[in-house]
Amino acid sequence: MSLSRRILPVLAGGLAASSAQGAEITLDLTLPEVTAPAYYRPYLAAWIESAEGAPQATLAVWYDTRLRDNLGTGFLKNLRSWWRASGEAMTLPADGVSGPTRGPGSYQIRLSGDAAPLADLAPGAYTLAVEVAREDGGRDLVRLPFAWTGTAARETTRGAEELGAVTLTVEP
Numbered sequence: 001m002s003l004s005r006r007i008l009p010v011l012a013g014g015l016a017a018s019s020a021q022g023a024e025i026t027l028d029l030t031l032p033e034v035t036a037p038a039y040y041r042p043y044l045a046a047w048i049e050s051a052e053g054a055p056q057a058t059l060a061v062w063y064d065t066r067l068r069d070n071l072g073t074g075f076l077k078n079l080r081s082w083w084r085a086s087g088e089a090m091t092l093p094a095d096g097v098s099g100p101t102r103g104p105g106s107y108q109i110r111l112s113g114d115a116a117p118l119a120d121l122a123p124g125a126y127t128l129a130v131e132v133a134r135e136d137g138g139r140d141l142v143r144l145p146f147a148w149t150g151t152a153a154r155e156t157t158r159g160a161e162e163l164g165a166v167t168l169t170v171e172p
Contacts, residue, residue: 023113023150024171027059029130030164033104034137041101042134042162043075045082046109049143051125055086058097059128060109065093065100078133081141123149132162144168 031042044062049055061082064072073092077083092098126148133139140159146168147153153170 025111025113025128026167026169026171027109027111027128027130028106028165028167028169029109030106030166031102031104031132032162032164034134034162036137038136040135040137041103042132042137043079043101044130044132045076045079045087046128046130047082047086049085049127049129051127051145053127056121056126058082058086058090058094059111060099061087061090061092061094061097062099062101063092065098075135078135078139079131080133080139081129082131121148123147128155128168130159130163130166132159134162138162142166146170 027046031044041064042062043064044060046059046061047055048057048059061076063076066072070092076087076092079087124147126146128144128146129141130144131139131141138161140161140163142157142159142163144155144157144166146155148170150172151170152172154167156165156167158165
């Protein structure tokens with residue numbers, strides 16, 4: 001099975017290379033308060049891409065897991081970039097990756113560098129992508145480049161409307 005088809009266990013809510021065993025990645029993100037006549041919680045996907053843009057692993061997928069017959073997965077197509085990259089081929093729900101949608105607030109996803117399948121991720125340049133989409137709302141996609149070399153790094157960006165601050169911290 002290729003690395004892009006594997007799923008990374010999500011704890012509380014890494015990445016590791018042979019030179020970065022024991023490292024940890026923390027993703028802090030904010031879903032802002034959006035004033036709308038009908039507010040629906042956004043769907044979210046977070047994944048890692050190679051420097052060339054090839055998907056490496058899905059880290060989190062938040063969607064309406066409460067709908068019977070797994071109907072919530074039908075709306076995941078609105079996460080267009082993730083869906084085209086790897087979501088369409090993914091079997092959901094996925095243990096450690098799938099979770100329910102969340103309302104406005106701050107959230108943290110912490111990933112252990114010792115966790116498979118990324119324990120074999122080679123040192124190099126990667127991008128963390130986070131995409132959110134809301135029914136009758138907007139869509140945001142942010143990308144945070146980072147080097148997976150066993151050294152500390154911190155990158156922060158903001159979405160346009162549906163996604164607030166997104167901070168990626170890599171700790172060796």
